[in-house]
Amino acid sequence: MKSHSISISIALVTCSILLYLYSRLFRCPSRLRHIPQVPLPPLILSFLSGESEDIRIQKVILPFARSCRTGIVVVWALGSWYVHVLDYKFAKELMENKSIRKEQPNEDMLFWRFTGRHNIFFVEGDEWRKHSSVVRASLHGNVPIDTFCALGRTLFSLLGQGGSFCWSDISHRITLDAVGIAVMGHNFNALEHPESTFVQIYRHVMQDVSRPLYVAFPTLEWWFPRKDVVQRMDNLVSLFLEILEEKRGRPGNDFITYLIQTPGMTEAEYRDSIVTLFMAGHDTTAGALSSLIFYFAFFPTYQARARDEVLSVLGPDSDPNIPDFDKMPFLQACIRESMRMNSPSTVTIPRVSSETLHIGGYALPAGIPIVLNIHAVLHNSQTWKDPGAFNPERFISANSTDDGKWMPFGAGPRQCPARNFALYELRTLSCMLLREYRWNSPQESIHSSGKLKNRFSAFALNLPYDLYINFVRITK
Numbered sequence: 001m002k003s004h005s006i007s008i009s010i011a012l013v014t015c016s017i018l019l020y021l022y023s024r025l026f027r028c029p030s031r032l033r034h035i036p037q038v039p040l041p042p043l044i045l046s047f048l049s050g051e052s053e054d055i056r057i058q059k060v061i062l063p064f065a066r067s068c069r070t071g072i073v074v075v076w077a078l079g080s081w082y083v084h085v086l087d088y089k090f091a092k093e094l095m096e097n098k099s100i101r102k103e104q105p106n107e108d109m110l111f112w113r114f115t116g117r118h119n120i121f122f123v124e125g126d127e128w129r130k131h132s133s134v135v136r137a138s139l140h141g142n143v144p145i146d147t148f149c150a151l152g153r154t155l156f157s158l159l160g161q162g163g164s165f166c167w168s169d170i171s172h173r174i175t176l177d178a179v180g181i182a183v184m185g186h187n188f189n190a191l192e193h194p195e196s197t198f199v200q201i202y203r204h205v206m207q208d209v210s211r212p213l214y215v216a217f218p219t220l221e222w223w224f225p226r227k228d229v230v231q232r233m234d235n236l237v238s239l240f241l242e243i244l245e246e247k248r249g250r251p252g253n254d255f256i257t258y259l260i261q262t263p264g265m266t267e268a269e270y271r272d273s274i275v276t277l278f279m280a281g282h283d284t285t286a287g288a289l290s291s292l293i294f295y296f297a298f299f300p301t302y303q304a305r306a307r308d309e310v311l312s313v314l315g316p317d318s319d320p321n322i323p324d325f326d327k328m329p330f331l332q333a334c335i336r337e338s339m340r341m342n343s344p345s346t347v348t349i350p351r352v353s354s355e356t357l358h359i360g361g362y363a364l365p366a367g368i369p370i371v372l373n374i375h376a377v378l379h380n381s382q383t384w385k386d387p388g389a390f391n392p393e394r395f396i397s398a399n400s401t402d403d404g405k406w407m408p409f410g411a412g413p414r415q416c417p418a419r420n421f422a423l424y425e426l427r428t429l430s431c432m433l434l435r436e437y438r439w440n441s442p443q444e445s446i447h448s449s450g451k452l453k454n455r456f457s458a459f460a461l462n463l464p465y466d467l468y469i470n471f472v473r474i475t476k
């Protein structure tokens with residue numbers, strides 16, 4: 001009898017603990033229950049199986065939103081509930097609203113501890129203006145086409161007469177060198193030296209901070225701390241700080257020098273700003289460059305048409321220049337379409353509002369994290385005809401890009417300040433490649449279905465992985 005009542009007590013305590021954990025981890029806050037909630041089981045299953053954000057959006061979030069005919073949903077992620085905006089008109093309303101602020105990152109999470117919060121991404125008001133002027137000054141207004149062309153030529157010497165190359169890896173290295181040389185004032189030399197310590201440690205750290213289980217359940221960092229990962233992150237940060245020291249002794253015309261010369265900047269701001277610009281400046285563009293070259297490989301007729309256009313404007317030898325790109329509308333359309341299909345950023349950093357917002361027919365309470373779901377906006381069938389099909393033609397007609405539906409760089413005053421830099425980098429490298437090489441995707445490629453596979457990313461980026469491409473040099 002006694003053992004029976006002990007068993008009942010244990011069962012009751014276990015149920016209470018489970019209920020407590022359930023309500024702490026998974027229960028949607030009552031003030032959000034009037035907004036359609038994306039069902040939990042498929043979301044959790046998707047996180048646990050390591051699916052990337054784009055798959056979760058296309059498989060779970062968008063079909064649910066379609067079934068409820070809504071452009072705003074509530075989504076569980078990282079142990080919390082977020083409002084997701086999936087429609088471009090609501091997205092613009094949100095991002096232009098003056099009462100919103102970036103939600104401060106939870107530094108218990110390893111990946112936010114890596115970036116820190118003393119940087120342009122997280123600061124507001126006068127602090128933001130200070131950081132923003134440093135970023136804008138280092139982007140120089142002028143697009144560094146010469147740097148992009150020089151990198152294009154280094155790329156040719158790497159690809160030689162052609163062969164099979166891991167393009168996703170090359171994309172990261174070339175975009176790292178572009179932002180290193182043109183913005184940060186430091187040549188990482190990643191294209192020519194893939195084995196460099198910088199490239200290796202960074203790759204390792206990114207994989208560490210993106211372990212799906214730790215991203216889905218950040219409290220695991222408390223229960224099972226990963227000291228080796230923290231150590232690697234610290235090593236990487238000390239490499240950044242070495243560059244900072246170098247710049248103190250030898251100032252240049254670049255981001256790090258401008259940071260040092262800005263009055264009132266703290267050591268924490270130097271550290272966090274260098275880490276974030278390093279990441280923001282190359283990972284996103286690498287994802288975009290990988291996707292673009294893949295779609296050209298998968299659609300040879302589009303590749304041939306873009307090549308004809310490039311040759312008709314540039315001829316066989318001359319380097320591209322800014323005015324040339326206005327005469328390449330098809331190449332431009334292909335870039336836009338590839339960034340729509342596999343948007344480099346899937347969601348923005350969450351915003352919180354100081355007052356209740358009324359968007360899309362819902363009251364969004366103050367203090368609740370809200371994200372612009374960029375990938376969903378770019379795949380919303382209310383906006384795009386046949387959103388799953390790669391069709392650059394949709395961007396050829398005159399007004400198709402100016403109505404604000406295409407927002408891979410975000411929206412409102414905090415959208416990407418380096419849009420031009422990134423787009424000209426993509427245009428320059430792709431037009432140089434088109435003139436020099438033909439390429440295709442190997443039959444055994446993991447991407448051979450035509451749907452790009454992206455690595456799971458803690459920063460919600462679409463980063464194609466193991467993307468091999470066969471290049472063949474064009475004989476002239």
Ligand code: HEM
Pocket residue numbers: 120121122132135179183277280281282284285288344345347348349350408409410411413414415416417418419421422423
């Ligand atoms: C294809 C390439 C790129 C894409 C798709 C992209 C996308 C974005 C997006 C969506 C945001 C807004 C984030 C938010 O609202 O939460 C953003 C912000 C930002 N991006 Fe980019 N980006 C790209 C390239 C770059 C490059 C090359 C740099 C630097 C050289 C850069 C620096 C920044 C900075 C500093 C911000 C923060 C702006 C602020 O908060 O005021 N990005 N980017």
